[in-house]
Amino acid sequence: xxKITQTQPGMFVQEKEAVTLDCTYDTSDQSYGLFWxxxxxxxxxxxxxxxxxxxxxxxxxxxxxxxxxxxxxxxNLVISASQLGDSAMYFxxxxxxxxNYQLIWGAGTKLIIKP
Amino acid sequence: ETGVTQTxxxxxxxxxNKKSLKCEQHLGHNAMYWxxxxxKKPLExxxxxxxxxxxxxxxxxSRFSPECPNSSHLxxxxxxxxxxxxxxxxxxxxxxxxxxxxxxxxxxxxxxxV
Numbered sequence: 001x002x003k004i005t006q007t008q009p010g011m012f013v014q015e016k017e018a019v020t021l022d023c024t025y026d027t028s029d030q031s032y033g034l035f036w037x038x039x040x041x042x043x044x045x046x047x048x049x050x051x052x053x054x055x056x057x058x059x060x061x062x063x064x065x066x067x068x069x070x071x072x073x074x075x076n077l078v079i080s081a082s083q084l085g086d087s088a089m090y091f092x093x094x095x096x097x098x099x100n101y102q103l104i105w106g107a108g109t110k111l112i113i114k115p
Numbered sequence: 116e117t118g119v120t121q122t123x124x125x126x127x128x129x130x131x132n133k134k135s136l137k138c139e140q141h142l143g144h145n146a147m148y149w150x151x152x153x154x155k156k157p158l159e160x161x162x163x164x165x166x167x168x169x170x171x172x173x174x175x176x177s178r179f180s181p182e183c184p185n186s187s188h189l190x191x192x193x194x195x196x197x198x199x200x201x202x203x204x205x206x207x208x209x210x211x212x213x214x215x216x217x218x219x220x221x222x223x224x225x226x227x228x229v
Contacts, residue, residue, distance in 0.1 A: 004157070033214045043203060045220035052215055085175040091158070101146075101171045101212050 003027065004092055004106035012096070012112050013082050021077040021109050023092035029053075031097035034075040036066065039089040039108070048090075051075055087113045118142065121206050121221035129229055136224045138189040138206030144219070145154060146212050147189040149181060150221070152203040164189060165212055196228045 005024045013019040036048040039066065051059045051066045059066040067076040077088055092106040117176050119140045140147065149161040163171035164183040178200075180192040189206055203225050207218040 031136060031214065037220075042223070043205075043223040045205060045218075047208070047217040047219065050215060050217060093158075095214055097214055101163045101165075102160055103158075103218065107155070107157050 002106075003104045004094055006090075006092055006106035006109050008109045010110040010112070014114050015084060016081055019079045019082050019086075019111065021079075021090050021092075021111065023075045023077065023106060025073050025075060025092070025094050027073075027094065027096055029096040029098055033095045034066070034068070035073075035092065035093045035095070035103065036064070036077045037091045039086070039091065045091070047106075049077065075105075082112055083113060084111050084113050087111060119208055119219050119221035120208055121161070121204075122208075122220065123224060125227075126227075127227045127229060128193070128196065132196075133192070133194040135192040135193065136204055136206075138191075138221055139186075139217070140187055140189075140208040141207075142208055142210075142219060144208035144210050145186060146209045147183060148207040148209075149189065149191050150205040150207065151197045152205055161191075162198065163212070164192075165174050170212075193226075196226075198228050201226055201228045 003026045032053045034051045049059050049061045049064045053070045058068050060065045063080045065078045089108045091108045093103045122137045122162045136188040146165045148163050151159045161175045162218045167183050178195050182190040203223045205223045209218045
């Protein structure tokens with residue numbers, strides 16, 4: 001069974017609008033971390049934001065915020081005021097306490113910002 | 116230079132060739148990783164080195180051979196590859212392997228096996 005599910009293979013969003021990228025996860029660990037990365041066409045994975053399973057507040061980093069709903073096991077990425085440069089693949093990933101070395105990745109969402 | 120640098124950026128090799136991918140990080144990190152990214156598949160972790168010791172080998176075929184001579188450099192030696200090994204190979208590093216530690220990635224090597 002997939003541990004990280006990103007249900008949106010692709011999204012088109014108008015520039016300056018907010019966008020939500022979905023991510024659900026599956027784990028039996030109580031302690032885990034959730035990450036979002038951005039991969040532009042250049043190939044490099046760029047770290048965006050992190051949420052720990054025990055963090056009580058949703059993580060925020062500039063225009064990025066993570067809508068963490070622990071009971072639903074969802075960790076959606078919200079990008080406010082989207083920009084053309086936000087066009088990229090976005091990946092959700094999880095690290096479980098029992099497997100510290102492994103980042104488990106979703107299949108990604110391709111986001112295209114329209115001018 | 117800063118960050119994680121991978122060379123070459125593109126590589127085309129025959130199935131009988133031997134080649135090596137190089138990764139270098141200037142971040143002072145203690146852990147380094149090799150990932151394989153194939154089209155329409157999630158990233159697959161191949162190898163993890165922590166303090167120059169290999170700590171994870173995810174059932175990777177022996178035609179892929181990693182080498183970590185020091186904490187700043189990581190190599191992936193390739194020999195007798197198959198066409199299905201064509202993919203983007205990403206190197207990453209992190210300060211440590213703690214739960215909340217983010218990884219920093221290079222731009223990858225686009226490998227085509229012909």
